[in-house]
Amino acid sequence: MSKLEKVIETRNLNSGYGKLQILFDINIELRKGELVTIIGPNGSGKSTLIKTIIGLVKPWEGDVIINDTYNVAGLKPFEIVDNGIPVNYVPQVANVFPTLTVLENLKLGALPRSDSTKEDIQNDLTKIYELFPRLEERLSQRAALLSGGERQMLALGRALMSRPEILILDEPTAALAPVLADEIFAKIIELRDMGISILLVEQRATRALKISDRGYVLVSGHLAFQGKASELIGNKKVGELYLGKRKSV
Ligand SMILES: Nc1ncnc2c1ncn2[C@@H]1O[C@H](COP(=O)(O)OP(=O)(O)O)[C@@H](O)[C@H]1O
Ligand SMILES: [Mg+2]
Numbered sequence: 001m002s003k004l005e006k007v008i009e010t011r012n013l014n015s016g017y018g019k020l021q022i023l024f025d026i027n028i029e030l031r032k033g034e035l036v037t038i039i040g041p042n043g044s045g046k047s048t049l050i051k052t053i054i055g056l057v058k059p060w061e062g063d064v065i066i067n068d069t070y071n072v073a074g075l076k077p078f079e080i081v082d083n084g085i086p087v088n089y090v091p092q093v094a095n096v097f098p099t100l101t102v103l104e105n106l107k108l109g110a111l112p113r114s115d116s117t118k119e120d121i122q123n124d125l126t127k128i129y130e131l132f133p134r135l136e137e138r139l140s141q142r143a144a145l146l147s148g149g150e151r152q153m154l155a156l157g158r159a160l161m162s163r164p165e166i167l168i169l170d171e172p173t174a175a176l177a178p179v180l181a182d183e184i185f186a187k188i189i190e191l192r193d194m195g196i197s198i199l200l201v202e203q204r205a206t207r208a209l210k211i212s213d214r215g216y217v218l219v220s221g222h223l224a225f226q227g228k229a230s231e232l233i234g235n236k237k238v239g240e241l242y243l244g245k246r247k248s249v
Contacts, residue, residue, distance in 0.1 A: 004031040006068055007166050007197045008053060013062035015052040022048045023221045030166070030199050035192045037229065039205040039242060040218035046201045047092055049218065050170050054089045055080055081112045088164035092171045095155035098144035102135055105143050105154055109161030128157045131190065149180035156187060167191065168199045185211055206243045209233050217242055
């Protein structure tokens, strides 16, 4: 069997804001078809890591290699899109256009695709309605009026309209009630099963690891632990410090 392609690989990535260094020598990888989760305390640099990968934060040092080929370190997000690199990112906040309708938001998602006909777009919309039936019921409603869960579904649907091969999700279940979070996790599994490689950042660490292949624990900008998701869940130290498990004496 051939070795799985690395769709995202960071090599000794360092970055920060102004003079403040946030990330220190980060080496992570996402292989084709994998679902990989990054967990860690608030403020540990998870969003910064994702933003550095996607070009919203400029790396100070290091590489970001996509599909074993493109080094996108230092490129702006639009340059990544213009080069046809099939990565899509759903930010932690402000991930839909609130004053636009659900349908307008979804159609905007197709913009990075230069080659699609009206028919292609209609077909993709149909697929998204199958995945998220609630969106179809609310097509003409402004995104601002959606519930939190529906908004996250719209953000995912919009990202899918670009036909991403790689999807980066920053806390898609933040601020959602547990039952809605479970619904989003179920959708993320479906997306992975569709063949999309997914890098997920989550606060709901145990729940996220349970659906993941591998995980990384980021602490104060350093990778503190990494491994198979099942091993991280079973790791006593990770459990006590980051998964809310009680210390047994
Ligand atoms: N735009 C910014 N300017 C300056 N500091 C920032 C900025 N964004 C985040 N930070 C700081 O970077 C650190 C990591 O933040 P972040 O990556 O958002 O962590 P996480 O996503 O793990 O909660 C925090 O100390 C935060 O205050
Ligand atoms: Mg964050």
